[in-house]
Amino acid sequence: MSAARAALRLARRDAWRSRGRSVLVMVLIGLPVLVFTGLLTLVQTMDVTRGEGLAAALGAAGARLVQAPAGTTIQQRPDGTSWSTGDGRPAAEAAPELGAAGVAALLGPGARLIPYSTGTLRLSTGQAEAVETDLRDPLTRGMLTLREGRLPAPGEVAVTPALGLRPGDLVRPSGAAPLRVTGVVEHPNRPALRAVAGPELPQLQAEDFWSPGLSGRGWLAGTATPVTWTQVAALNRAGLHVTSRAMFLSAPGPSPGGVRQAVALGTMAVMAVLETALLAGPAFAVGLRRRREELALIAAQGGSAGHLRTIVLAGGLLLGGAATLVATALGVAAGLLGAQVVARWAGQSGQVGPPDVPWPPVLGVAALGLLAGIAAALVPAVQAAAGPAAVLAGRPPATRERAGWPLAGAALVLAGLAATVAARRQPDPVWVWAAAALTMIGLVAVIPWLVGVTGRPAGRLRLPLRVSVRDAVRHRSRTASAVAAVTAVTAAVVAVGIGAWSDHVDRRDAYTSARPAGLLAIWGGTMDDATWSRxxxxxxxxxxxxxxxxxxxxxxxxxHRYALRYTVRWNGTRTRRTAAVGGQDLLALLQGRHDARAAAALASGKAVVFDPAAVRGGMLRLRAGSTGGPPRTLDVPAVVAAPAGEHQGGALLPRALVERAGFVTAERQLYAMHRLPAGSALPRDLARVTPRVTVAQEEGYRNLPDPGLWAWLAGCLVLVVGGTLAATRLAAADMAPERATMTAVGAPAGVMRLVVAGQALYISGLGALVGLAAGAVTGVALSRPMTSHGSGDPATVAVPWPFLLAVVVGLPVLAAAAALVTRTGPALARRTP
Known part of the structure; x- marks a missing residue:
């Protein structure tokens, strides 16, 4: 029998004998594999590619055409991935709307068109998307799949399952006669879609907020030849947005990430293997001590040190392989099921494609899990051949500390810190994370020395803490692995917390607006006076x-329309503002009160400016720009006034000042201090008058702190408390002699619980403190690429103190409290006469 085969047999026998420890190791190794595999599968399944979304977008047609509102011009890119409206031409120059015959003529001989319009249908139970087309036509095949009943004829409708209707029920549109449901159809990529489809739908509001992806009247076209970019440009000039099958399939995919992506993936792989190995390391260390006698007997019968190392590594290979296999299967299943759940939970916007497993990254994660199992057993394997004679004599083997490891670790830490300082100057945060990985590897080598140093004052502690700290120091390999695992998790969470909070504070401070919060603005574009009056x-x-x-x-x-703009630096960022033109009523809205000094200045023909830095020597420099006329520079008299809001800037010019500069003014804007209710119909009602209107509600700064911070805290809670409890539970099982001695001298049962809780506090507390120091350096470095916007803009560094307090203090206390309930019954020790 080969040595490798014998080692695997011994590993299998030992894993079965210590089933509890084996399950613990498999959970610690397999949990990260399960999570990453599940996330990769979920994201891949929910990512609807162009090919997967082709049937829902076009059915069997060669193109979909959407008619833009009258007076709107369309500009599409050749790859069809983006579009815009308007090119500065007056509305009168825009092409008139075409009928089906005119569109078919543009598409060429053999083109066949069927109506296809989308919009919103108001029902008695709420709003639903509306699809007005004949689903019985072959061109619509694949857009909506029939699940129950039959496809609708004129005067009938089909509904999606989210509306909760069955064939024979009635759909009741607001203000129209009920429609009978003949079938239930399902969107291939949107399981939670609320939609009604049929050849004839009343009150189809396709004209509101025109968008070719959301609403609009048009056609599905079956063409003899693919619709090329030349035809698309001609159709754009005719006021049609085009989704062509040929353009859809030929659009370029996302470009590869290159060096940046390789560095990011490499950093993630190193940290994932390191963290998993550190979490599972204590279990292998305890397993080694339990197998010392068996390994010593093998050595006494001629087994070499290499054989002993192979036996221990075989345990890591066996448990890591089994954990990876089970976790990969569970992760794939969880990702596929989770994609459906997430898509339905996301509601109307949720998308999901066919089941799709990204096998290359999934197999890469599985390989990392297997490597982590072997890495977790590496240190115990090196120690396996230590002192077989001492073990057979009943003495603990003498372990020799490697003096060079702390020095090498300190050198790596210094190199990582230097790399962090250099990476802080780079615009991409991935380099900071790569430098942090180097620092973390160095800390793993330094932590055994830190455990020894921090254990020296143990003699001054109370008995339970003294016993727990001395036991932790005595079994340094087990303790150092657990401390390093807590350090790595804490450092990552602290770094993310500081970086994310700094980004939030920077965005909050950089936010600025030319209008106070709550102000409603209605802007008219290019239109005549009669349209504006209506x-x-x-x-x-x-x-x-x-x-x-x-x-x-x-x-x-x-x-020619002009915009009067000026540039000002707001919190380190150059901001370009457009000055408003108005009178005393608009000034009162912008200031939120009556300011006699500012009102007098406006009445005398001076500009009222809310950006003090923009006024120099009592003058405001404006640049008058236009798409049709020549640019001009104006210097106008100005006074500085206080605005209504803290983050508000801007300027107000009196009409007389603008007209003295040679301009003509026309009323095209309305302002009111009024908040629109949710779902207000005002924008739709105004868009019916003219599509060249913009309705904007100034909400103020609305971005809340990233809720993902608390998700990170939850993940940290699982890893820190779970890893600490696993290590202390192994320590409690490994402290049978100490428990027996304490029981023999009359120590109460609660003392042993305090010993275990003290060890949990020591492991998690030391790891949290070291992680705080490492994470703070990384977090400060992250703040520069996340908050700096150019060479002249200083970085924002902000510390989320409550978050850090919860991580660094709360988690160790929680781990110690959880350890108090660890079962620590009296142990029976076998004593030699």
């Missing part, structure tokens, strides 16, 4: 009793 009347009708302040649009003598 728009203003509709706004007044829809906002009864709300005072409306007028804003004005500067134009030159040829009718």
């Amino acid at each position: 728009l203003r009347a509709e706004a007044a009708r829809r906002l009864p009793g709300v005072p409306l302040a007028a804003g004005y649009q500067p134009r030159d003598a040829q009718g």
Whole structure:
């Protein structure tokens, strides 16, 4: 029998004999594999590729065409991935709407069109997406799959399962006759979609907030030849947005990440293997001490040191392989099931494709899990051949500390810190994480020395803590592995916490607006006076009793629109603002009160500016820009005033000042201190008057701190408390002689619980403190690439003190409290006469 085969047989026998420890090791190794495999599978399944989404977007058609509202011009990129509206032409120059015959002529001979329109349908139970087309036509095959009943004819509808209706039920649109449901259809990629489909739908609101992906009237086209980019450009000029099958499939995919992606993946792989090996390391260390006698007998019968190392490594290979196999299967299943659950939970926006397992990264994760199992057994394997004679004599083997390891670790830590300082200057945070991985590897080598140093004052502690700390120091390999695992997790969480909080504070401080929070703005684009009058009347009708302040649009003598802008530095960032033009009523809205000094300055023809840095020598420099007219520079008299909001800037110019500069002003803006209710129909009602209107509600700074911080804290809780409890539970099982001695001298049962809790506090506390120091350095370094916006912009560094307190103090206390319930019954020791 070969040595490797014999080692595997011995490893299998030992794993079966110590089933509890074996399960613990498999859980510690397999849990990260399960999580990463599940996430990879879930993301891949929920990522609907162009090919997977082709049937839902086009069915069997060669192209889908959406008619833009009158006066709107379309510009698509050749790859079809983006589009825009408007190119600066007046609305009168835009092409008129075409009918089906005209569109078919543009597509060429053999083209066949069927109506296909999308929008919103108001039902008695809420809103639903509406698809107005004949699902019986072969061109729609694959867009909506029939699950129950039959496809609808004119006057009938089909619904998706999310509406909760069955064939024979009635759909009740608001203000229209009920429609009978003949079938239940399912979207291939959106399981939670609320939709109604049929050849004839009442009150289809495709004109509201026109978007070719959400709403619009158009056609599905079956073509004899693929629709090329040349045809798409011509159709754009005719006011049609085009989704072509040929463009859809030929659009380029995402470019590879290159060096950055390789560094990121390498860093993640190193840290994942390191963390898993450190978590499982104490279990292998305890297993080695339990097998000392067996290994010593093998050595006495001629087994070499290599044979003993092979036997211990075989345990890591066996348990790591079994854990990886089970975790990979469970992770794939969890990812596939989770994709459906997440897509339904996300509601209307949730998407999911066909089951898809990214096998290359999944197999890479499995390989890392197997490698982590072997790495966790590496240190015990090196120690396996130590002192077989002493073991057979009943004495613990003498272990020799390697003096060079702490020095090598300190050198790696210094190199990692230097690399962190250098990486802080890079624009990508991935280099900071790579440097942090180097620092962490060095700390793993230094931590055994730290355990020995921090254990020296143990003689001054109370008995339970003294026993727990001395036991931890005595079994340094087991303790150092657990401390290093806590250190790695804490350092990562602290770094993420400081970086994310710094980014939040930077975004909060950098936020600025030219309008106070709560201000409603209605802006009109290029339109004549009659259209604006109708728009203003509709706004007044829809906002009864709300005072409306007028804003004005500067134009030159040829009718070209101008914007009067200035540049100011706001919290280190250059900000470009557009000055408003208006009167006293608009000034009162911008200041939130009546300011007699500012009102007098505006009445005298001066600009009122809310950015003090923009006014120099009592003058404000403006740049007048236009898409049609020549640019100009204006220096106007100005006074500085206080705005209504803390983050508010901007400037207000009186009409007389603008007109003295040679411009003509026309009312094209309305402002009101009024918050629209959720789901307000005002934007839709105004868009019916003209699509060239913009409705904006100033919400103020709305970004909350990243909730992912607390998800990181939850993950840290699982790893820190779980890893600490695993190590202390192994220590409690390994302290049978001490427990027997303490029981023999009359120590109460609670003392042993305090011993175990003290060891949990020592492991998690030391790991949290070292992790705090390492994570703080990394977090400060992360803050620069995350918050700096150019060479002249200083970085923002902010510390989330409550979060760090919960990590560094709360988690060790929680681990110690959880260890108090560890079962520590009296142990019976076998004594030699």
